[in-house]
Amino acid sequence: MNDHPAISWNRRVFLAGGGLNLGALALGSLLRGEEKALAHVAPKARRVIYLFMHGGPSQLDLFDHKPGLAKWHGQELPPSVRGNQRLTGMTSGQKSLPVAATRFGFDRHGPGGAWVSELLPHTARVAGELCFIRSMHTEAINHDPAVTLMQTGHQQPGRPSFGAWTSYGLGSESGNLPAFVVLISRGSAARPADPLYARLWGSGFLPSNHQGVSFRGTGDPVLYLSNPPGVSAETRRDQLDAAKALNQVQQAGQQDPEIATRIAQYEMAWRMQTSVPDLMDTRDEPDSTFADYGPRARVPGSFAANCLLSRRLAERGVRFIQLYHRGWDQHYNLPSDLRLQCGDIDQPAAALIRDLRQRGLLDETLVVWAGEFGRTTYSQGKLEPANHGRDHHGGCFTVWLAGGGIRPGVVHGETDDFCFNVARDPVHVHDLNATLLHQLGLDHEHLTHRFQGRDYRLTDVHGRVVREILA
């Protein structure tokens, strides 16, 4: 691998295998712009904005319309359709699995005629920019393993997250922001939101400087960013200068490259104290921005505010921007809760696409909208006249991609008439991840890290680039 003709990977290999004392080498691998490994293949996207809908949005109420299901409404899901798919412990004991047709209206949008639900009117209007993959599938059927698989390529903890791999593979383009930023928002659904875990943006066995840095809507936007009470910028600068002078005294005698790195990182911390608040402060945005993203974009920590921030992060060269919007787990009260969740995300997500397009950033920014799985065609619990729920479903679900060299306005893959099984062009989670890496210029089979004697990859030993959706 060291001598692979297409890449200049040597320094990385040294990082990976060359011991743990990373400081000097890692100078700026968190933040420094000029440090970039050359890509394996010509990159189409320079960065990713990943809109993660945590909980598992219902594909059949949002994108994968099955008008034919209306006549099955209330009838048992045919056993031949269910086949031998695993059900979760929540409905495996349910005696009846009645089909619940969607209660929402659908229309076709964009040049590809993609079905989009009435719950997502803004998304529908940008459908021409989106590539829908309706044939996603995963073997995980519960949140913890499914979301861990989506984000780390493995159902069990311990592997680096997608953003960490990207940081590791490509470094940062930003001079004063991390390569990998995480933004979390809470959904409006009445149902309690399922938990998240730091491992989803962790670095696994990669050095910890590749882990995602959470930018928060309340408190310090980055942990420990603000000077403590009573410590002014002037005092802080004085402290930093003294520390620098003392470190330099040591540097002369110690022959330790770590000291130079330490001095540089303290300066970087100082700059972050300005650059991060500047980033988070959206008062410099014109009113039209808030008209586009919606009024909640003014509420820190909301999905809308996070979408706006993600554009600002993209402009500043952050490599991987990971949003989580919680609350998509509609086991019951699906009609009301799904509407609330869609209300949270529809306008800002569409505004983000338009905004990136207008600024000329969409072509080099890959936007991903995905949950960890889909939901069942059958009702969880009782199918009421005006209400029902849906259980987790790994057999098929829909994600959409935009920008970053993905073909816009297309629909890829197909599910069966019951929206229960993939009927055509299956795309596994590993295939999706291989494709995303490919667009970033990284060959998923070559982006590896030696750990415990094995060369690990984001895609484990699987994955196929879905070339059909590449522009």
Place this chain on the structure above:
Amino acid sequence: MARIPYGVLVWLLFAGPVAGGVDFNREVRPILSELCFQCHGFDPAARKGELRLDERAEAVKSAIVPGDPAMSEVIRRLTSADPDEVMPPPKTGKRASPAQIETLRRWIAEGAGYDTHWSFKPLAAGEAPTETSPGWARNGVDHFVAAALRARGLSPAAEADPATLLRRVTFDLTGLPPTVEALEAYLGDRKPGAYERAVDGLLASKHFGERMAVGWLDAARYADTNGYFGDKTREIWPWRDWVVQAYNDNVPFDVFTIEQLAGDLLPGATVAQRIATGFNRNHMVTNESGAIDEEYRVEYVADRLETTGAVWLGLTVGCARCHDHKYDPLSQREYFQLFAYFNQAEEDGLVREDSPPPVMDVPDAASAEILAKLQATRERAETEFEAAMVGHRPAYDLWERSLAAESPVAPARGLVAKIGFEPGETVARSVGTAAEVAGIEGRAAVFDGMQHFELPPTTKFESDRPWTIGWWMNPAGSLSGVLGKVEPGGARRGFEVYWQKGRLHIHLIEDWGIKAIELVMTETMAGGRWHQVAVTYDGSGRAAGLRLYVNGRPAAVETRRDSLDGTISNGEPLRIGRRDDGLGYYGQLDELRLYDRALSETEAHDWWWGEQSRAILAVTPAKRDASQRALLERAFVESRPEADLRDRHRALEAARSAESGFRRRLPKTLVMRERETPRPTAILARGQYDQPGELVHAGVPAFLPPLPRDAAVNRLGLARWLVAADQPLTPRVAVNRLWQQCFGEGLVKTVEDFGFQGDPPSHPELLDWLARRFVDSGWDVKALLRLIVTSATYRQSSVPTPALLAVDPENRQLARGPRFRLPAEMIRDQALAASGLLSPRLGGPGTMPYQPPGLWEEVTYDGEETYIAGRGDALWRRSLYTFWKRQLPPPALQTFDSPTREKCALSRARTNTPLQALVLLNDETYLEAGRALAVRVRDMPGDDGAKLSLAFRRVTAREPSDRELEILRGLLTRQRERFRSEPGSARDVIAIGASPVGRDLDPVELAAWTVTLHTLFNLDEAITRR
């Protein structure tokens, strides 16, 4: 494939020509492993072209012509320009380098000799080289190192200066900086052996065990929460304390091993030996409702096996779970033979309890004594009460007979509706069909989320009028909608009750999440049992007007919201067995009553007791359980006029509740316990829980020494085998980690992989010599550490010459001392120790030091968990005690590269990032430490310079130079001026941290000193151990 026993294997692999100039293990195997073994190695399923290169006999059949590289297909393929021919195939992204090809050429020319993998060979008998390095070598370690240095034309560095050396060894052995007193004692000790005496003192320190435990906790993936999904808090800290104590007691490593892997199986296992087995319970567990039990149970067993494999054998066992190992000679069958040892625990995959069983009580000596007293008191009270009751038996029988008629009935006044869930009843409309079973009175309805009962929308639940609703419930499952008259969407106006993991949640909602009263029980009700619940409301619109009774007594509740200011009325029906029109109820319901007034506490009690007593009486006396008998007994006694009888009974109840309450509060710890009947173990195809194949018996891999003939077929047999005299891996692996602790890296850099893919040792003979010494000393950990840290090698200065830095940047040759950034815990502990804040207390439950607010809410289920920093010395305990929540590990420790504790971790990265700077600059821990240090030096004699020097010394263990002092003095002077002009800022600075600020201190002066000394914790030197 036929498996070849260990001895034969060794013989076979030696059978080729004796290796010549090229060292097979060091030079050739890594190349073959990296480039070839994945398809031409041990795993037959992955093997391509029926070629294997991991065994000489096979390799020389076609691919290798010993003595003739030019005729060897291996070389031709590696160097081919044809993309269809070249190996490895281009799609792997791997290609042999010219240097690698040259090595292989020479190796083949020399006869292509193979050799047993170095770490699988028995330990060399190994004497240290006799050739010494006069005037330098201090013990055997140095002879090996000096010989290697000489061979490379290098020479060792001078000894580190005494202060640096003492700081180094104090961190390495105790995780703390030396105190100024220890430093002065050491510098003043001019007698020979001063250093060795200092080392002995450190090894004897109680902080030794704390330092050692950190690495072991990483290895054992110790944490205070369950990790998956809900990430509930578990209790297993007694195991952590056992580890600290074991290190302090210098428990031999073989005993340490056996007790942790199989302490429960030792004859007459002690409490401590059973606590030790928590090692294998530290893995994560899930409580996610939909999880499939067996899927996770298999993961737990696999985690135990893989952790054990890495920690003791240095093998990546997990690679053989789905298929034979691609590199090492471990088959999938052997994986499952090892799996069988750990497959016998009595446990579930989907856990229900926060601390999943098996769990044991861990009373310390004082608690055990108290418990014995409480038990004796309770027994005495029982005897006395029984004695007092003897004379009352006839009266009791009469009372019981009359009870059915005399026991109270539920109030009649204000009754709006009563549902008995009897067949044919028409009070409520039934939606869906509920099964029926025997209930509290007559029949009860059974719910599985698919049915409910309805009262019409006209049923009154208003916020400005009183009402009461009560019912009997026997809940199942973890989340259930009990009843509600609530809108399913929008503002969700209405009233609802749901049951979640043992707690009732009661909501009166005007606008969901904004204007509402939200109550939740603080104690839990057991599932699978009947409870009577009554909710009374006085129409006040306030949480205080809403009361919850469980079994006739007021239940403790927490008010989560109290912001109702309008109506809760709606057009929904009252749904019984459903929250709104979504979440259904799981379990049984009976005897529901609705009133248009708020019942009193007495009424609530009588209502419960009437129905409860009649339900008990309906059971024949012989079949009543203890709780039913106790309820009758209490009612009888309370009905009697004899004060003495009542007193005795009350004494008995008090004694019972004191004992059970004390037991509940005793520390618990997760332990291992075997099932009564062994669980068969099958080879799982692709490692999948639902694809069992052929059954296997417990056993060990063939390439390692065999089990003794009489070995127990359980974990104890396996544990003893791991530390048997002929085990080649365990001592090498263990010694290597101890070396890593002192040198920053192991002699084998890949501490977790001693297999083919691992790095070969930098000093193989030294490693074997240490391992042999370790075993021969009776696995004496302290003795081995002493040997390492008293070597001249360890005592070298860590400052390299530029030339040395250029030729050996990683210090693999050990021509200088080790230098590296401190581990996360030591950085914080040093600040606490240097400032005098550090609590010296050992052990106990996880502590919660400062942490920025809001972090747990962002990720926990429904945001329902909040981190609450501890009080008093809980804020200043050593970092190894910090409460470890896997879902969101302690952020400041994570920033300094601590592992997540989700999986076994045997080494840590050492990064150098701006986020670390932010922690040291802005975490209140370090500001507070600066202030405490300032207070500490304030009263010392001398001028500013003397005080600055003292503080400097407490952090770095050395005197500052004039230049350094000048820099600090300048900072102090400028900050004095600034705070003098901004006294408010001064007060803010000194208010940081919970430790008290002396009232007599001048805020301006203290703030200036605080900021100046806080700067010390930010120096590279402070966080580096040189």
